[in-house]
Amino acid sequence: MAISRRVGLAAAIAGSAVAGTVLPFTAHAASAAVLHVNNAYNANCSDGGTGTQAQPFCTVQAAANVAEPGQTVQIAPNLRLVGQVTIKRSGLPGKPIVFKGGIPYDTPSSLVGTDSWGQGETPAAHAFVFEGVHDVTLTGLSLAAPQEAVLVKDSARIVLDRNDVSGGNPVFNGVRAYPEATPTIRVTGTSADVTVSRTRSYGAPVAGVAVEAGVSGTVVTTNQIVEATGRGVIATDAPGTIVVGNTFARNCQTDLELAGTSTGAVVENNILYKWPASQCTGTYPTATPLVVSAGSTQGTKVDYNSVLRSSPVSYSWGGTSYATPEAFRATGQGAHDNDANPQFNQAMEYEPAGTVGLTDAADPTAPGMLATDLYDRAPADHPLPDTAPAGFRDRGAIELQDPLHVELSGRPAPVRDHPLNASFWGDFSAGWSGTGTLDFGDGSAPLAVRSGFSFPDHDYPAAATYTATLTGTSQSGLVRTATSKVTIAPVPDLRAQFTWGNGDRSRAQVTVAAQTTSPWPVARHVFDFGDGTAPAVVQGPNTPAPLTHEYGVGGTYTITETVTDDHGRSASSSRAVRVAGPQAGVPFTGYFGGPTSHNGLFDNGRWALSYNKSDSTPSSNWSFGDPGDLPVVGNWDNTCQCQSGIYRPSTSTFALKHGDGSVSTVQFGDPGDVPVVGAWDRGRNDQLAVYRPSAGLLAVRHDDGTVTTLRFGDPGDLPVVGDWDGVQHAQFGVLRPGRNAGDPNLFILRHDDGSVSTATYGEKGDLPVVGDWLGTGRTTFGVFRPSTHVFALSNAYAGRADVAYTLYTSTY
Numbered sequence: 001m002a003i004s005r006r007v008g009l010a011a012a013i014a015g016s017a018v019a020g021t022v023l024p025f026t027a028h029a030a031s032a033a034v035l036h037v038n039n040a041y042n043a044n045c046s047d048g049g050t051g052t053q054a055q056p057f058c059t060v061q062a063a064a065n066v067a068e069p070g071q072t073v074q075i076a077p078n079l080r081l082v083g084q085v086t087i088k089r090s091g092l093p094g095k096p097i098v099f100k101g102g103i104p105y106d107t108p109s110s111l112v113g114t115d116s117w118g119q120g121e122t123p124a125a126h127a128f129v130f131e132g133v134h135d136v137t138l139t140g141l142s143l144a145a146p147q148e149a150v151l152v153k154d155s156a157r158i159v160l161d162r163n164d165v166s167g168g169n170p171v172f173n174g175v176r177a178y179p180e181a182t183p184t185i186r187v188t189g190t191s192a193d194v195t196v197s198r199t200r201s202y203g204a205p206v207a208g209v210a211v212e213a214g215v216s217g218t219v220v221t222t223n224q225i226v227e228a229t230g231r232g233v234i235a236t237d238a239p240g241t242i243v244v245g246n247t248f249a250r251n252c253q254t255d256l257e258l259a260g261t262s263t264g265a266v267v268e269n270n271i272l273y274k275w276p277a278s279q280c281t282g283t284y285p286t287a288t289p290l291v292v293s294a295g296s297t298q299g300t301k302v303d304y305n306s307v308l309r310s311s312p313v314s315y316s317w318g319g320t321s322y323a324t325p326e327a328f329r330a331t332g333q334g335a336h337d338n339d340a341n342p343q344f345n346q347a348m349e350y351e352p353a354g355t356v357g358l359t360d361a362a363d364p365t366a367p368g369m370l371a372t373d374l375y376d377r378a379p380a381d382h383p384l385p386d387t388a389p390a391g392f393r394d395r396g397a398i399e400l401q402d403p404l405h406v407e408l409s410g411r412p413a414p415v416r417d418h419p420l421n422a423s424f425w426g427d428f429s430a431g432w433s434g435t436g437t438l439d440f441g442d443g444s445a446p447l448a449v450r451s452g453f454s455f456p457d458h459d460y461p462a463a464a465t466y467t468a469t470l471t472g473t474s475q476s477g478l479v480r481t482a483t484s485k486v487t488i489a490p491v492p493d494l495r496a497q498f499t500w501g502n503g504d505r506s507r508a509q510v511t512v513a514a515q516t517t518s519p520w521p522v523a524r525h526v527f528d529f530g531d532g533t534a535p536a537v538v539q540g541p542n543t544p545a546p547l548t549h550e551y552g553v554g555g556t557y558t559i560t561e562t563v564t565d566d567h568g569r570s571a572s573s574s575r576a577v578r579v580a581g582p583q584a585g586v587p588f589t590g591y592f593g594g595p596t597s598h599n600g601l602f603d604n605g606r607w608a609l610s611y612n613k614s615d616s617t618p619s620s621n622w623s624f625g626d627p628g629d630l631p632v633v634g635n636w637d638n639t640c641q642c643q644s645g646i647y648r649p650s651t652s653t654f655a656l657k658h659g660d661g662s663v664s665t666v667q668f669g670d671p672g673d674v675p676v677v678g679a680w681d682r683g684r685n686d687q688l689a690v691y692r693p694s695a696g697l698l699a700v701r702h703d704d705g706t707v708t709t710l711r712f713g714d715p716g717d718l719p720v721v722g723d724w725d726g727v728q729h730a731q732f733g734v735l736r737p738g739r740n741a742g743d744p745n746l747f748i749l750r751h752d753d754g755s756v757s758t759a760t761y762g763e764k765g766d767l768p769v770v771g772d773w774l775g776t777g778r779t780t781f782g783v784f785r786p787s788t789h790v791f792a793l794s795n796a797y798a799g800r801a802d803v804a805y806t807l808y809t810s811t812y
Contacts, residue, residue, distance in 0.1 A: 035063045038076035060085045070095040078108035084124035091135030101140035115144035130155045146170040146177045154189035162198045169205045183210035193217040204228035213237035221368040224397045236260045242368040247396040249273040252280035257291040264299035269362035271396035274309045294318040302333040304363045306340045360386040362393035373399035381476045383432045404431030408470040408482040419491045419519030424455040433475040441466040463490040491519045496563040496573040508551035520565040530557040554579045584786035585809045589771040590633035590642035597771025602631035603809040616806040634677035634686030647675035678721035678730030691719035722770040722779030724749045738764035
């Protein structure tokens, strides 16, 4: 802490003697630079230790008993250290012993002393006592006691800095601990060069600071002494006292008194705000803010003070009263004094408003002036005119600061098309003359901002953690910054998704709608409909309108959507889609007149029958059934030819159309079953049956209503029914599809005697058909290939050539 002095103002101190008093000091070996005090419940403290951070002292006194020159006694924040500390050891010039609490003021300070007691208790009189010591600093603590919170006696170069003090009142809650009230800080005996600085004193009952006879060179600077029921500062027979840069407010008695013979004093740059306070009674209304006795006027300088009184008198100089600063100038003093109203904001700890005559109106060259204010803040040049020489300093303990203010908070805020976006808010107040910039921390150009609470969003270039900085700069060069770290997550994956529908079931048509999830804007959608036609391409960032595609024939197609965003990323999605409408058809076989079996195709309720086995055009067409039904053909009427019918898987219902046009229905089977019809009862008419591919189970419904079952085949096999043995009734079999595309199918036929015959015919993807193609009275097999609409019929059993021909439904 740098304090300027006038030459010759303070008594010179030689060696370790002050006015004949020997100050104790014993040399010790070098030790730790910091001793720790912490009596928190989990601090593992011990007064018998060495004061390490791992095992600190429990009391300040234990540390004071061993502290050496140059050591700091670090007192942990937010403690309650009850009792008196008596300083018995000294430092050296330039190597003081420092007792240090929380700094700055917003750090939770620790209380040393006693601020409360009960009936029958006698608390320690003081918080700190300095007697016969030198070169000791006490800083950053809350000090309270029923007598003097700090008592300095016969000591030199004691610095009391940045403390909160309350003391001198011996009564708490009606319980008296000591007979009389005392000053809060007392400097007495032969003490010299004691400094009280940047300290806050509230409610002093006698005086905030009392400097007594025999003391010299005391400096009281940059303090706030307010709401005292007694005086602010009184110096009695104490030459060379310096009282500069202090704020006195709402004290009941005199703010500053130089009594007896306190010559050579300096009283400058103070605010003395003598205004009625509710706690003041008695003589308060007539108390004079500044009193200098006749014996104290010699060599004393009073100037650059602001004295605002509520009594008729502002000054008493050598026994003569002066009502105003203007009147006081007749003494040759107070040339720059005034009565400017500080307009204190009590909620802001008596911070004054910007006022001509107070702001930038102090003498920066006055002895005892500190480089910073009560809160360790440097001076700031207010826009108001400067009314003091050589720079800008405010009167009183508080330097008004440019209200240039910055706060900044940020968070990731991804939105559609901006996945690396972040939002920012906070506060930028331009203050007296400030400008603001927001640097997003990614190398982009900083953004100029105006006063306000919200700022523009920002798109970052990549996922990472960035530090954004809001900077406010005043014309005078004051710079304030606030930062916020923002962690931008990686951009989510691009996901291609779509829905599909088949509105008109009479047409092989599909409608697709994109449901892409894309962090970045989409540049292109491509739909491949899986039928060999050119893909549909839609450019641009907007989701395309639903697209409709017409197939040549219904069936199952794999539709693929490929999406590309404007950052070059691509994603695809494929779905196998069943397209209703005109199909390749489901093959059926039966005797519809003539000696041989005929083949046909069933397409969603439309029947196409071929008689000649050589032409692609149907010989006969009719309608019966609905989309989704499966064809069944059998002899329902006990005639020589078959009738048509359908099986509805959704309800497991057979609907059989008779020759007279009537329709009978029979419910049989479960969803997923495949209908198989045959002459199971060895009669002229056929019976109904179903095959359950998942279980390889055949269930036959006989004419008498009974049901017999047979397990034959494996899951995935396709059932076939025919008269393999030429015995005029049905036998069962299955077609086992090839494993891979192009692999041959295997027909597995079960005969009446339980034997099984096998034959390969066709390839994977073919559908089985069975019939008597040559009219021999014996059934053989064949296949229908949907992709080419080709029937291939095997006649190998008769030593005849196979038959192959094409057949289309009438709607293809």
